[in-house]
Amino acid sequence: MAYSKELLEHYDNPRNVGSLDKEDKAVGTGLVGAPACGDVMKLQIKVGADGRIEDAKFKTFGCGSAIASSSLATEWIKGKSIDDAEQIKNTEIAQHLSLPPVKIHCSVLAEDAIKAAIRDYREKNGQAAGAVQTADAAE
Amino acid sequence: MMIDAMTSGAAMSGAKAGNNKPHLPIYLDYQATTPTDPRVVEKMLPYFTEKFGNPHSRNHHHGWEAEEAIEIARTQVASIIGADPREVIFTSGATESNNIALKGVLRFHKDRRNHLITVVTEHKCVLESARHMEMEGCEVTYLPVEQNGLVDLDRLRAAITDKTALVSIMAVNNEIGVIQPLREIGALCREKGVYFHTDAAQAVGKIALDVNAMNIDLMSISGHKLYGPKGVGALYVRRKPRVRLEALIHGGGQERGLRAGTLPTPLCVGLGEACAIAEREMPAEAERLRYLRDRMLNGITKALPEVYVNGDLENRIPGNLNISFAYVEGEGLMMGIKNLSVSSGSACTSASLEPSYVLRALGVEEELAHTSIRFGLGRFTTEQDVDYAIEHVVAAVRRLRELSPLWEMAQAGVDIKSIRWAEH
Numbered sequence: 001m002a003y004s005k006e007l008l009e010h011y012d013n014p015r016n017v018g019s020l021d022k023e024d025k026a027v028g029t030g031l032v033g034a035p036a037c038g039d040v041m042k043l044q045i046k047v048g049a050d051g052r053i054e055d056a057k058f059k060t061f062g063c064g065s066a067i068a069s070s071s072l073a074t075e076w077i078k079g080k081s082i083d084d085a086e087q088i089k090n091t092e093i094a095q096h097l098s099l100p101p102v103k104i105h106c107s108v109l110a111e112d113a114i115k116a117a118i119r120d121y122r123e124k125n126g127q128a129a130g131a132v133q134t135a136d137a138a139e
Numbered sequence: 140m141m142i143d144a145m146t147s148g149a150a151m152s153g154a155k156a157g158n159n160k161p162h163l164p165i166y167l168d169y170q171a172t173t174p175t176d177p178r179v180v181e182k183m184l185p186y187f188t189e190k191f192g193n194p195h196s197r198n199h200h201h202g203w204e205a206e207e208a209i210e211i212a213r214t215q216v217a218s219i220i221g222a223d224p225r226e227v228i229f230t231s232g233a234t235e236s237n238n239i240a241l242k243g244v245l246r247f248h249k250d251r252r253n254h255l256i257t258v259v260t261e262h263k264c265v266l267e268s269a270r271h272m273e274m275e276g277c278e279v280t281y282l283p284v285e286q287n288g289l290v291d292l293d294r295l296r297a298a299i300t301d302k303t304a305l306v307s308i309m310a311v312n313n314e315i316g317v318i319q320p321l322r323e324i325g326a327l328c329r330e331k332g333v334y335f336h337t338d339a340a341q342a343v344g345k346i347a348l349d350v351n352a353m354n355i356d357l358m359s360i361s362g363h364k365l366y367g368p369k370g371v372g373a374l375y376v377r378r379k380p381r382v383r384l385e386a387l388i389h390g391g392g393q394e395r396g397l398r399a400g401t402l403p404t405p406l407c408v409g410l411g412e413a414c415a416i417a418e419r420e421m422p423a424e425a426e427r428l429r430y431l432r433d434r435m436l437n438g439i440t441k442a443l444p445e446v447y448v449n450g451d452l453e454n455r456i457p458g459n460l461n462i463s464f465a466y467v468e469g470e471g472l473m474m475g476i477k478n479l480s481v482s483s484g485s486a487c488t489s490a491s492l493e494p495s496y497v498l499r500a501l502g503v504e505e506e507l508a509h510t511s512i513r514f515g516l517g518r519f520t521t522e523q524d525v526d527y528a529i530e531h532v533v534a535a536v537r538r539l540r541e542l543s544p545l546w547e548m549a550q551a552g553v554d555i556k557s558i559r560w561a562e563h
Contacts, residue, residue, distance in 0.1 A: 003474075011474055017542055034560030035506035035545055038468055038485055038494065042544035059544040061466060063485070064474035067542065 003064065004098035010068035015075045018057040020044040028121025030113040039066045039106065043073060043113035045082070047121055053077050053085055058113070065103035069093050069110035082118050161523045164478045169458055169517030170313050170341060171482060175409065176366040176518070182412040183368065186405040194402050195393060205404045212411025216373050219414040220339075220358060221349035225378060228394040229407050232372035233340035234264040235387075236359035237307075239374055239398065240336045241268040243384030244305045244357070245277050252304035252333075254278045258290055258319075259500045261309050265338055269307075278302065286502050287451035288317035296327055305334045310342035310358075314484065314497040314513060315450030316459025318346060325354030334382055340364050340372075344417030345425070345456045350375060356382050362406065366518060367413030371406035374398075424518065429457035431516050431525050436460055438529035443536055445549075449484075449498055449511055460514040461498075463507040466546035467539040472512060475535035479528050484511035506545075506555070 003011075019042075022029045026046050033040040039062030046055040056074040060067045072093055077085040093099075094107040166174075186208060194209045196202025210224065217224040230236045245255055257269050259281050269279045280298045285291055290308060299306070306328050311318050321337060328335035336357035342348060344365035350358060358375040362368050376382050376397065390399025417424075440446050445465040461484070464472060469483030484495030485508070493499075494508035503511075514528070540546040545555055 008474075014542065019547065031544065031558075032561065035509070035555060036504075036560070038470075038509040040544055040560075042547075059542055059547060061471075061543045061545045062468050063470035066468075067471060 007065060007068045007097040007099070010071040010097070011064045014058075014067060014071040016055075016057050016071065016078070017059065019059065020046050020055065020057050025124055026121075028117040028119070028124065030116025030118075030120060032112045032116050033062070033066075033109050035061065038062060039109060041066065041070045041109055041113040043070060043110075043117045045077065045085070045114075045117045045121060047082060051081050051083075053080055053082060062106065062109075063103070065097070065099055065106040066109060068097050069099070069106045070113060072096060073110040073114055077114060082121065085114055086118055088114060159523050161521065161527045164480055165520075165524045165527060166480045167514045167516060167520065167524070167528060168480045168482055169515035169520075170316070170364070170513065171515065172363045172369065173366045173517055174519065175363070175368050176413060176416060178416060179367055179409045179412045183405040183409040186408050190404070192404075194404055195391065208404055208408050209402055212407045215411035215415040215418075216360065217375075219343060219348070219418040220355075220360075220375060221351055222375050223378065226350075226375055228374050228376060228397050229402055229410070230372045230374055230398055231370055232363070233262075233338060233359045233361035234372075235398075236361075236372050236374040237262070237264045237338050238268050239384065239387050240357045240359060241265065241305065241307060242272060242387060243397075244334055244336070244382065245272050246275070246385040247383050248304040249275075249277055252302050254280070254300060254302040255305050255307065256280045256282060256295065256298050256303060257307045258282045258284060258309070260284050260288060260312055260314075260497045261307070262313060262338055262340070265307055265309070284500055287454070288312060288315050288449075288497075288501050289451060289454060290319055290324070292320065292323055292327065295324065296331075299327075299331045299333060303331070303333045305336055307336040307338070310337045310339040310348070311345065311456050312450070312497060313341050314482075314495060315461045315501070316341070316456045317450045318342070318454045318456065320454075321348075321353045321355065328356075329354040341456065344414065344421060345458065347421070350377070357384075360410075362410040362413060365413050365417050368406050368409040371403060371410045373410065425457050428516050428520070431520060431522065432457050432460055434522070435514060435516070435525050435529060436462075438526070439532060442529070442533040447507065449501060449503055458516040458520075460516070461511060462514070463498075463503065463511045464536050465507060465510055466543045466549060467536050468509050469511055471539055472510075472532075472535055475539060476528075476531050479531065482513040482515070484513065485509045 020027045028045045030043045041060045043058045045053045048054040056078050058070040058074050060070045090107040090111040190204050192201030192205040194205035213224045213227050217227045273279050325335050334356040338359045340361035343360050356377045360373040362371040386397050388399050447463045449461040469485030484498050498508040
């Protein structure tokens with residue numbers, strides 16, 4: 001089974017590898033997956049005063065598809081507002097990387113990681129469930 | 140210029156082409172399959188074309204010619220396991236041999252003895268045959284293994300009852316290369332009066348085997364694991380005391396009625412020649428492979444912390460190394476060493492979502508099972524190949540650990556087991 005050029009490119013040159021200070025109030029951290037299942041993603045966002053994601057970092061334990069999915073996710077969310085970042089769907093990630101069917105769960109995990117990081121940021125900044133509901137209602 | 144061009148052409152034949160650069164990609168998956176040795180292919184070729192006769196044609200030259208080749212091959216196969224040629228039947232491979240051994244023996248004996256004992260780390264074709272016999276009303280005991288992958292003899296002794304017909308325990312495990320105590324198992328089975336079958340697909344040509352000294356009653360052999368062709372194997376069936384079993388394939392009565400069908404002469408010739416070469420070269424080759432395997436292990440462990448060998452290192456074929464690289468997922472690692480053809484015990488490389496059942500049976504934690512890589516070294520592996528592999532594996536593991544949140548946590552002193560992970 002051959003992997004797509006996009007996937008291999010992200011695997012070979014992953015974007016935004018690293019960590020942000022998780023104690024920082026402006027940083028949201030998402031940690032999803034489980035070692036026993038063979039994949040763990042840590043995705044962090046740093047949100048600016050204007051509500052935009054000014055930086056994103058990730059670290060992933062997993063297969064090439066998982067690494068590429070999380071790398072792509074950080075690339076896409078940087079510069080977006082958290083509300084827009086929240087709209088990113090796993091199917092878009094899967095399509096962009098041409099993930100084979102057995103690897104779709106890697107893109108699901110990447111979407112979960114984005115959402116978990118945003119949730120963490122909101123909880124830290126006292127805008128938890130309420131803000132999410134407002135966003136939903138606005139749709 | 141001309142000479143240069145010719146030299147690089149010669150490099151097509153592999154790493155032995157004079158310079159120190161290995162020929163890429165490097166094959167390090169010799170437990171999955173082996174290339175057919177060119178000397179074997181050469182012996183096989185005439186039996187496709189001019190010597191094409193049906194070995195079962197008893198009345199003309201073409202038949203006799205093929206039959207003679209078959210019988211030479213049968214003698215070669217028998218020789219490497221210390222058997223009589225009349226005790227060897229040809230099959231399509233070890234999967235078929237294992238099916239005949241388990242189903243054939245149990246179906247013949249199940250009215251009086253319907254109990255089978257096997258081991259949880261057996262190859263799927265043994266485990267699935269055992270499951271199938273359970274559906275036909277047989278009782279099966281699946282013995283666990285110790286942390287080193289070996290069977291505990293006291294446990295085996297305790298499992299044998301007066302209903303036990305057969306004990307089936309593999310000689311060498313395909314994932315971790317560990318060698319079961321065949322001689323002791325055989326002695327125990329003989330003492331208890333039960334048949335002993337061993338799946339020796341990974342053992343023949345790698346370790347010395349003697350069906351009489353080891354009291355083995357049935358043995359499965361594969362062609363393509365010992366530099367012979369794919370699609371052929373053999374089953375050893377003891378004559379004295381005689382092992383009775385039912386055939387699975389019925390037809391013209393070939394192979395003593397145990398396996399009907401016209402024998403594929405070229406494949407049988409190939410298996411025979413592969414056995415003859417392996418028998419001749421085994422001692423020197425085992426020493427060479429042990430040196431390469433140790434070089435590889437030392438090279439990796441010297442450069443990387445938190446690397447664990449799966450399975451016993453002493454009781455192990457020299458060409459196998461199965462290592463867990465903690466905090467780096469196996470398939471992710473394989474993508475980083477594209478020029479090395481290896482296998483992983485990670486779930487991601489298989490159709491199932493579970494990591495290797497063999498590693499789990501040793502008590503290897505799931506998270507470590509996901510990080511395992513099997514390196515299989517063999518007849519055409521060179522020192523340059525091994526050095527290249529060490530360099531690239533070490534570099535890839537270092538890079539992926541820098542990418543791993545688990546490595547980061549471990550370095551920061553966080554106990555990964557203390558985190559409540561969401562299983563998905």
